[in-house]
């Protein structure tokens with residue numbers, strides 16, 4: 001079969017081909033890297049992957065041939081935890097944070113998430129769309145071709161729906177694919193402070209009403225926010241309704257979020273900076289992915305999650321920006337990769353696994369993305385780097401040369417061109 005596009009002369013092709021299932025232990029480190037390789041694309045999907053001589057049958061008169069000039073090519077990066085759609089920003093809280101006021105204390109004073117809830121309510125659909133689109137372009141320029149986006153700045157049905165509708169429209173109009181998550185239980189509104197269970201009931205009532213707009217349901221399970229019991233009630237009902245599950249778990253206090261994610265067989269548990277070793281073991285047994293967010297540790301000036309222990313225990317680890325206006329206002333997935341190495345002590349190969357195939361599993365999309373394999377989407381990043389170590393080593397800059405989304409060139413020289 002003739003290819004529409006062949007990318008040839010790839011110095012290092014990081015395929016991420018391997019065992020079926022999230023990669024654990026040594027699998028995260030033993031990744032396939034092909035030298036002098038090429039990738040052939042047909043109808044937006046990968047048609048062939050090879051090394052050396054390009055077989056004649058792939059080249060027809062309409063086949064475009066792009067020269068990767070010996071650079072490094074990886075699967076399109078996947079960001080499985082973002083709060084993409086929101087109004088406003090929170091630089092007014094920066095001085096408080098620097099002076100040592102804890103994240104949860106700012107929330108208790110009516111700031112933090114609740115301040116973004118107010119800005120999101122005030123913003124029009126178009127304002128939210130344009131702001132999120134700008135961020136999505138930046139994410140794409142850093143190599144992200146698929147991401148997860150949460151609601152959670154509405155806390156009332158209409159505004160949650162507004163956020164999810166914005167994500168839906170972006171998914172339809174922007175090259176980056178978006179997987180949506182309903183996070184109605186992100187904070188307790190001030191008016192429910194004295195009766196949080198009543199708000200939990202309200203979130204449970206919202207679940208069937210957003211079924212067409214979200215694939216996952218998530219809860220911020222944390223001391224001072226939603227307890228383990230409240231989280232269980234919401235997520236059990238979500239599971240009955242056919243949602244897949246995620247948890248913001250054990251970010252600050254080890255209250256048993258990791259254990260609950262295992263009990264509910266969630267797709268992922270995220271943050272985990274305070275997770276117990278027992279919780280990690282249960283996650284490994286129940287195949288819950290640990291989605292770690294080192295940018296949040298960095299920005300909140302807190303400890304990093306114990307990624308080494310998780311990998312040792314057989315937990316599959318993915319990495320994410322957690323892009324949001326409070327705990328991690330950055331779209332830069334490459335900075336997160338660098339913090340994955342410098343903060344979490346993950347090897348460059350483990351980091352690449354964590355932002356490609358394991359991240360694809362964290363949003364249940366590994367059947368179509370996350371690795372460069374025949375039949376999967378031709379989502380590809382050409383890094384202007386001689387090897388993968390260089391991406392982690394030379395930190396704080398954008399290493400992307402080109403991005404292809406389903407075989408179409410969408411970023412060139414670090415700028416969107418779609």
Ligand SMILES: N=CN[C@@H](CCC(=O)O)C(=O)O
Pocket residue numbers: 083112113116220248251296322324325326327328
């Ligand atoms: N920790 C809870 N939720 C977000 C932060 C949201 C915000 O501060 O606006 C997080 O994943 O870090």
Ligand SMILES: [Zn+2]
Pocket residue numbers: 081082083248322324
């Ligand atoms: Zn989050």
